[in-house]
Amino acid sequence: MGNGKRRQPTLSQLRAFVAVAEHLHFRDAAAAIGMSQPALSGAVSALEETLGVTLLERTTRKVLLSPAGERLAVRAKAVLDEVGALMEEAEAVRAPFTGALRLGVIPTVAPYLLPAVLRLVHERYPQLDLQVHEEQTASLLDGLLSGRLDLLLLAVPLGVPGVVELPLFDEDFVLVTPLDHWLGGREGIPREALKELHLLLLDEGHCLRDQALDICREAGREDAPVTTTAAGLSTLVQLVAGGLGCTLLPRTALKLETSRSSQLLTGYFAEPAPSRRVAFAMRAGAARAAEYEELAAALRGALRALPVRVLDAAD
DSSP: OOOTTOOOOOHHHHHHHHHHHHHSOHHHHHHHTTOOHHHHHHHHHHHHHHHTSOOEEEOSSOEEEOHHHHHHHHHHHHHHHHHHHHHHHHHHHHSTTOEEEEEEEOTTTHHHHHHHHHHHHHHHOTTEEEEEEEOOHHHHHHHHHHTSOSEEEEEEOOOOTTEEEEEEEEEEEEEEEETTOTTTTOSSBOGGGGGTOOBOEEOTTOHHHHHHHHHHHHTTOOSOOOSOEESSHHHHHHHHHTTSOBEEEEHHHHHHHHTTOSSEEEEOBOSSOOEEEEEEEEETTOTTHHHHHHHHHHHHHHGGGSSSEEOOTTO
């Protein structure tokens, strides 16, 4: 073992170094962590002295990390992440369901489930500061894994290492058609019918689009049946009402989206209907995992009024 007298780096030195490593610019790094530029520069120099290692290559024009700096930046960030987790854990122990909860939600879930989520949080967890971010799946996962978001509400399975899914419910898809369509208003529609339809889908990046394409493939359809796409379900339904084709809607979206037009009919598939699973997702080992599990259990109860099959925690 080395000299026991060796000084330890301070958290503010590590914070300064990580900021410089991220921004590669002293002024931007100083602004990002609310430090003056001389203080930031001094903190990084002090860290270099403490560690006995040159972390930065200072050229006149820009800041570069030295090879040692590249290696140690990863460690320094991990230390700060752990300190953040320590603070969060203490907060969770001291007062569960208080403070900020940054919830990420996909656009094909947000308008239909948020009323139930917000009502539940308002009634049962009034001290919780819920902050909602609506983004597509890839962006949400990035936010969860980087620590920008705490909890996600989205369609699963994700199959992402380090992410734990808390299943909430399964819901069927229904077929929304114009009034004069041969499948309009029918029940027991076979999936094979999807082979023949002119289907309208959401834009690239929406998981609902991928699910719809998967359902079409399962029905034996080879081509991607897409000529017209929309950024949201409301637009999609208006296009159907205008006679441009049919679309698949999750049951939770049906009431809100089809109430806007009298030019639509809903068809229901034969059992087992194509469906999707919606769940919470959290980081494995999250400090507030017990809270998220309790929130999931409470939400399952609150969703029984919706046209979904609520799942047990074990599912």
